[in-house]
Amino acid sequence: MQFFGGSDISPSPPAPTAPGNNAHMIYVFNRNGVCLLYKEWNRPLHTLNAQQDHKLMFGLLFSLKSLTAKMDPTSAEKGNLGVPQLPGQGCSFHSFRTNTYKLSFMETPSGIKIILVTHPKTGDLRDFLKYIYNLYVEYVVKNPLYTPGTPVSCELFNTALDQYVRSIA
Amino acid sequence: MGREVSESCIDSLLTEMVSSYCNRFYANKPELAARRIEAIGYQVGHQLSERYTMERPRFSDHLEAIKFICKDFWSELFKKQIDNLKTNHRGTFVLQDNRFRWLARMSLDPTAEEGVPQDPAALAESKAAQAMSMYLYFPCGIIRGALSNLGIPCAVSADISNLPACSFVVRIKA
Numbered sequence: 434m435q436f437f438g439g440s441d442i443s444p445s446p447p448a449p450t451a452p453g454n455n456a457h458m459i460y461v462f463n464r465n466g467v468c469l470l471y472k473e474w475n476r477p478l479h480t481l482n483a484q485q486d487h488k489l490m491f492g493l494l495f496s497l498k499s500l501t502a503k504m505d506p507t508s509a510e511k512g513n514l515g516v517p518q519l520p521g522q523g524c525s526f527h528s529f530r531t532n533t534y535k536l537s538f539m540e541t542p543s544g545i546k547i548i549l550v551t552h553p554k555t556g557d558l559r560d561f562l563k564y565i566y567n568l569y570v571e572y573v574v575k576n577p578l579y580t581p582g583t584p585v586s587c588e589l590f591n592t593a594l595d596q597y598v599r600s601i602a
Numbered sequence: 603m604g605r606e607v608s609e610s611c612i613d614s615l616l617t618e619m620v621s622s623y624c625n626r627f628y629a630n631k632p633e634l635a636a637r638r639i640e641a642i643g644y645q646v647g648h649q650l651s652e653r654y655t656m657e658r659p660r661f662s663d664h665l666e667a668i669k670f671i672c673k674d675f676w677s678e679l680f681k682k683q684i685d686n687l688k689t690n691h692r693g694t695f696v697l698q699d700n701r702f703r704w705l706a707r708m709s710l711d712p713t714a715e716e717g718v719p720q721d722p723a724a725l726a727e728s729k730a731a732q733a734m735s736m737y738l739y740f741p742c743g744i745i746r747g748a749l750s751n752l753g754i755p756c757a758v759s760a761d762i763s764n765l766p767a768c769s770f771v772v773r774i775k776a
């Protein structure tokens with residue numbers, strides 16, 4: 434399956450699914466749980482301080498992934514609940530929806546997790562998340578001035594991401 | 603010539619080259635690191651110009667050679683031509699590329715300029731500018747090597763006052 438495209442950013446990102454999607458926040462974590470990027474566009478309620486918020490989000494997704502993999506009725510082998518899994522092992526959880534928001538998730542083989550919280554009427558955002566990962570690879574990973582494992586603060590990435598998310602919102 | 607190499611591979615190789623020379627081989631001696639990187643570029647430019655001028659007749663004068671660098675040589679290396687060429691007709695040429703491929707993905711850390719303004723900000727900016735300028739010694743060396751193989755000894759320097767455009771200043775030795 435051709436997951437990651439060529440070295441140029443794919444020239445035509447997928448068209449927005451419906452008008453009026455509102456992106457609320459985005460988190461990007463690496464495999465060690467370091468929050469590489471947190472950006473919010475529309476978040477009326479802040480309940481925790483930033484560090485606890487990131488830890489909670491990472492923990493939530495770690496547990497959800499583990500739980501969905503263990504409950505998978507089609508897979509033959511199951512380890513014990515709570516055993517950490519390699520990225521890509523087990524089934525891949527990709528979104529959950531409540532009455533006020535929808536959370537979409539994508540994990541890459543290198544352990545980079547991208548989480549996007551949007552309006553509940555949003556459709557399937559997997560292609561959008563792939564495009565965001567493409568942006569990450571182009572502007573962050575290939576930036577010689579960026580040290581891997583530290584929070585991302587590359588101007589080009591931030592502006593490109595902002596522009597793209599606003600265009601799908 | 604049908605053999606190709608991945609562009610990401612070249613980008614990563616160049617990044618690592620500059621990083622090795624600046625941080626490991628000649629740590630704390632940026633001028634020496636810059637000289638070595640430029641020398642590598644010189645060898646590369648020398649060999650590349652040999653290969654890309656195989657079918658062509660000799661160049662009649664300096665301007666023709668510079669035009670070759672701007673059009674054919676740059677297209678072979680970067681898939682585009684130089685956008686703007688200026689000269690003072692006395693041996694100095696300025697080659698401007700409005701979107702230099704090897705710098706296209708580099709961006710600075712904007713938070714390094716917050717906090718106490720003026721002096722620390724200028725310092726942080728010049729450190730970032732210095733880091734970026736290390737990546738320009740290689741292309742300067744390539745241009746110098748290519749021109750010297752065509753019989754034109756020169757000195758090449760780069761200017762990144764407005765990113766992502768990049769200018770290379772070629773001064774021909776009289």
